[in-house]
Amino acid sequence: MTATVTETVTEQPVSTRRTTEGRRATIVGFVLLGLTAVVLWVFALGAASDATATFNLSLPNDRFQGLTWAFNARALSLVVAVVLAALGAQRLRRSQLGWTNTVLGIGLLLFVVSFLGWAAAGSSFSLVGMLRSTVISAVVITLGALTGLMCERAGVVNIGIEGQLLTSAFVATVLSSAFGTVAGVTGAMLAGALLGAVLAWLAIKFQVDQIIAGVVINIFALGLTSFLASRVLSEAQDLNAPARVPSFRLPLLADIPVLGPMFFDHTFFVYGMLLLAFGLHFAFFRTRWGLRARAVGEHPKAADTLGIDVYRVRYRNVILGGLIAGFGGAFLALAQIARFEEDMTGGIGFIGLAALIFGRWMPLGCLAAGLVFGFSGALAQKVAILGTGIPSEFMLMLPYVATVIVVAGVVGHARAPAADGQPYIKG
Amino acid sequence: MTTTPTKPEPLPPPPAPSTLDTVTGAGTSLLRSLAMPALAFVTALIIGAFIIALSNVDLLPQLFSDPGSTLAAMGREVWTAYRALARGAVGSVYAISETLFATTPLILASLGVAIGFRAGLFNIGAQGQMLVGGMCTAWVGIYANLPGPLHVIVALLAGVVGGMVWGGIPGLLKARTGAHEVITTIMFNFIALYLVQWLLSIPLFQEAGRNNPVSEPLRPSAHLPSLFGSSYRVTIGILIAVAAVFAVRWLLFQSSLGFEFRVLGLNPEAGRYAGMSVGGLMTLALALAGGLAGIAGANQIMGLAPFKATTSLAGSVGFDAITVALLGRSHPVGVLWAALLFGALKAGGREMQGAAQIPLDLVVVLQALIVVFVAAPALVRAIYRMKGVAERPTQLTKGWGA
Numbered sequence: 001m002t003a004t005v006t007e008t009v010t011e012q013p014v015s016t017r018r019t020t021e022g023r024r025a026t027i028v029g030f031v032l033l034g035l036t037a038v039v040l041w042v043f044a045l046g047a048a049s050d051a052t053a054t055f056n057l058s059l060p061n062d063r064f065q066g067l068t069w070a071f072n073a074r075a076l077s078l079v080v081a082v083v084l085a086a087l088g089a090q091r092l093r094r095s096q097l098g099w100t101n102t103v104l105g106i107g108l109l110l111f112v113v114s115f116l117g118w119a120a121a122g123s124s125f126s127l128v129g130m131l132r133s134t135v136i137s138a139v140v141i142t143l144g145a146l147t148g149l150m151c152e153r154a155g156v157v158n159i160g161i162e163g164q165l166l167t168s169a170f171v172a173t174v175l176s177s178a179f180g181t182v183a184g185v186t187g188a189m190l191a192g193a194l195l196g197a198v199l200a201w202l203a204i205k206f207q208v209d210q211i212i213a214g215v216v217i218n219i220f221a222l223g224l225t226s227f228l229a230s231r232v233l234s235e236a237q238d239l240n241a242p243a244r245v246p247s248f249r250l251p252l253l254a255d256i257p258v259l260g261p262m263f264f265d266h267t268f269f270v271y272g273m274l275l276l277a278f279g280l281h282f283a284f285f286r287t288r289w290g291l292r293a294r295a296v297g298e299h300p301k302a303a304d305t306l307g308i309d310v311y312r313v314r315y316r317n318v319i320l321g322g323l324i325a326g327f328g329g330a331f332l333a334l335a336q337i338a339r340f341e342e343d344m345t346g347g348i349g350f351i352g353l354a355a356l357i358f359g360r361w362m363p364l365g366c367l368a369a370g371l372v373f374g375f376s377g378a379l380a381q382k383v384a385i386l387g388t389g390i391p392s393e394f395m396l397m398l399p400y401v402a403t404v405i406v407v408a409g410v411v412g413h414a415r416a417p418a419a420d421g422q423p424y425i426k427g
Numbered sequence: 428m429t430t431t432p433t434k435p436e437p438l439p440p441p442p443a444p445s446t447l448d449t450v451t452g453a454g455t456s457l458l459r460s461l462a463m464p465a466l467a468f469v470t471a472l473i474i475g476a477f478i479i480a481l482s483n484v485d486l487l488p489q490l491f492s493d494p495g496s497t498l499a500a501m502g503r504e505v506w507t508a509y510r511a512l513a514r515g516a517v518g519s520v521y522a523i524s525e526t527l528f529a530t531t532p533l534i535l536a537s538l539g540v541a542i543g544f545r546a547g548l549f550n551i552g553a554q555g556q557m558l559v560g561g562m563c564t565a566w567v568g569i570y571a572n573l574p575g576p577l578h579v580i581v582a583l584l585a586g587v588v589g590g591m592v593w594g595g596i597p598g599l600l601k602a603r604t605g606a607h608e609v610i611t612t613i614m615f616n617f618i619a620l621y622l623v624q625w626l627l628s629i630p631l632f633q634e635a636g637r638n639n640p641v642s643e644p645l646r647p648s649a650h651l652p653s654l655f656g657s658s659y660r661v662t663i664g665i666l667i668a669v670a671a672v673f674a675v676r677w678l679l680f681q682s683s684l685g686f687e688f689r690v691l692g693l694n695p696e697a698g699r700y701a702g703m704s705v706g707g708l709m710t711l712a713l714a715l716a717g718g719l720a721g722i723a724g725a726n727q728i729m730g731l732a733p734f735k736a737t738t739s740l741a742g743s744v745g746f747d748a749i750t751v752a753l754l755g756r757s758h759p760v761g762v763l764w765a766a767l768l769f770g771a772l773k774a775g776g777r778e779m780q781g782a783a784q785i786p787l788d789l790v791v792v793l794q795a796l797i798v799v800f801v802a803a804p805a806l807v808r809a810i811y812r813m814k815g816v817a818e819r820p821t822q823l824t825k826g827w828g829a
Contacts, residue, residue: 206803215549215749216795220796223789223793357610393622397621400614400617403610
C-alpha cells in the first residue's frame, strides 16, 4: 500500500518533467527556425554580395598587432542560416532533450556572429574591444550575483543588492576623493557590509519579510545617496572627484592574443571578481564552511540539530555578501566614470540577481551568467556606435530583455536553496 | 471587474486579516493600530533631523570646536526645514490642494501594488505601467477628436489598457514559467523607459521642432477639469482616485474574484485544490494592478500642465507606491490614508526644498524609515521600551522557485 503510493508520487514529476522538456525543445526549435529566417532575409540579403566585414582581433597597445578576421558577410550569414536551420529541425524531432540549452546557446552565438557580420559589412569592427568591455560590464553583475549567492545559499533573500551597490559607490567616491583609493574601497566594502548587517538584523531578529526589507533598503539607499549628493557633493565638489583606478597589465598573460586584452589588462576589480568566483566555488563545495552554509540554506532545522548556529551563519554570510557588494559599488564609482551620479546603478543589482538564477546558485555559474549579461550590454554599446539603423533605445533594452528571458526560464528551471527566504525560528 | 459567482462565498463580513495586516501587529483597538504608524512617523522624523544636521558641511567642522552654538545652528536648520515641510503640506488652502494633487497618483498606483500584495505578488512595476499607460493616454489625447467628457473617459481607459498589458505580461510569465515578478516587473520598468524614450523620438509623438523626448500637448478636450478653479492644481483626478479606493475595497472584500485573490495570497495550494485557476488569477491580479497604475500615469499627463508626455511622467510615484501600499497594509482605506501622508510629505518636501534648501530626497528617506518601523514593530517597541505581545510577521515571499 505504502509502496504504491510512493511509486505514483515519485513517478509523476518525472513524466511531467519529460513533457516540459519536450515542449521546451519544440519551442527552442521554432525559435531557432525564426532566427534562421531573420539571418536569411535580413543579414544575408541585407548585406551587399561582395561586402567584406573585418573583425579586429587586437587592440592598439597589444604585443601582437594587426590580427584580423575578414570575411564575406553574406557568405557567413548563409552558412549560419544552414546550421541554424539544421539545429532547429533537430530540436523539433524532440530527441536528445538534455542538449536543448547547449543547442540554444550555440544558435544564439551564431546568430550574434551573423548579426555582427551584417552590422560591420563594408567596414571593420573591434571584436576584442567588445569582448574586453564584456568582461568590464560583467564585473558589477557578477559581484552582485555573488552577493546574492552568499545570502541565498544561507537562506536569506537579498533584494537590497542595488541599494548596497549605490551606497557603497557613494562612500567610495567620497572617501577616495578625500583619502585615496584604499580608503575608498575599504569604506565602500564596510558600507556594503553595514547594509547587509541591517538586512540580516531585520530579517533574522525581527523576521521582517525579506523582500520587503530588501526593497526598503533600496529605497532608503536611493533617497539617502540622492539627498547627500545634492546637499553635500554639489557644495563640496572636490569630494566628487576620486582618482580613477588604473589598469594593471599582468606580465606575459596580457600578451596572449585575444584572451590577454580580454582578461589580463584590467583594474584589480576584474582580477578580484575572477578570484572571488573561483575561490567561492571552492569554498562552497569543498570546505566545511561551505557545507555548513549550504546546510543552513537547505535545511536549517537539520543544521541546527547538528549543532550549527543557524543565525550566526546567516548573519555572517549576509555581512560577507555585503563586503562583496561594496567591492562592486567601489568598482562602479572608481573604475568606470570616477564620479558619483544619482541612481547610477540603474537596476544592475537586479540584473545580478537574475545572473544568480541563471548561474543556478553556483559561483562559477554566476561568473558565466555575468559574462553573458555583460556581453549583451557590450553588444548594445558597440552596435550603437556602428550605426545599423536600429534605434539605440532598442539596443539599450537588450540587457533587460535578456534578463526577462533568462528568468522566464528559456534556460530551464533551476532550483533555489530549499530554505531561501524562509525565516528560521528556533525551538 | 465583475465575475459570475461560480463558487460558494464564505466571505467574512469584516475584512479578513491577511498577510500584511499582521506585519504591523494591529491590535483590536483603533488606538493601538494608530499608535504604531504614529510612532514610526515620529521616529523617522527624528532620524531625518539627524541626517539634516549631520549633512551640513558648513557647520560640521565646528561641531567639536564650538559645540554649543553649532548644535543650536543645526537645531535651527532642522526647525526651519520641518516648519517648511508642515507649511507646504497643510499650511494653506493652496498647500492642501498641492497635497491632494500629489496624493492622486499615489493612491491609484498604490492600490495596484496593494492588489498584488493581497494576491501574494510583489508588483515593483508600477513605474513602467504608469509610463506605458501614460503613452496610450497620450496617443488618444493627441489624436482622437472627441467631445470633452467622452475624450477624458476614452483617454483614461487607454491608460488602463496600456497599464494592464504592461502589468499582465509579467503576470503571464509568472503563471506560465514561474519567472519571479520582482525581477520581471523591475526589468519591465527599464524596458518601458527605453520604449517611451523611443516613442517620444518618432514623429508619431514627438512635438514638432523638438530634439528632446517630449510629446505634442493633449487636445484641451482631454484635460482633466480642475476641482477648485485654475489657481489650484488639484483636479477631478482625486475624485477618481477615491472612487477607485472604494471600487478596490469592493473588489477585494465583496466580490468572489477578490476572495480568490486573497486565497491565492494566503495559500495558493488551497486555491489550486479548490479549483481556482492560479495562473489566470496571477495574470489578472497583475493586469488589474497595472491598469490602476495606468490611470495614475494618465493622470500625470491629463491633469498636469503643459499636458505633454515625457520620460519622467511617472516621477518617483511608482516606487513611492510600494511604500504607500506597505504602510497602508494593503488595505484600500489604509492606502488612502498612507497616500495622503506621503502626498503631504511630498508637497511639503517641495516647500522644504524651496524655502530651506533641503533636497526633496529627504522625503524618500523618511518614507523608507517609516515603512521599516511599521514592518518591524518590535524595533519600535524596543526603542520606546514598550511592552507588547510578540507577534510574528507573516511571510509574503515564497522564494524564487516556481
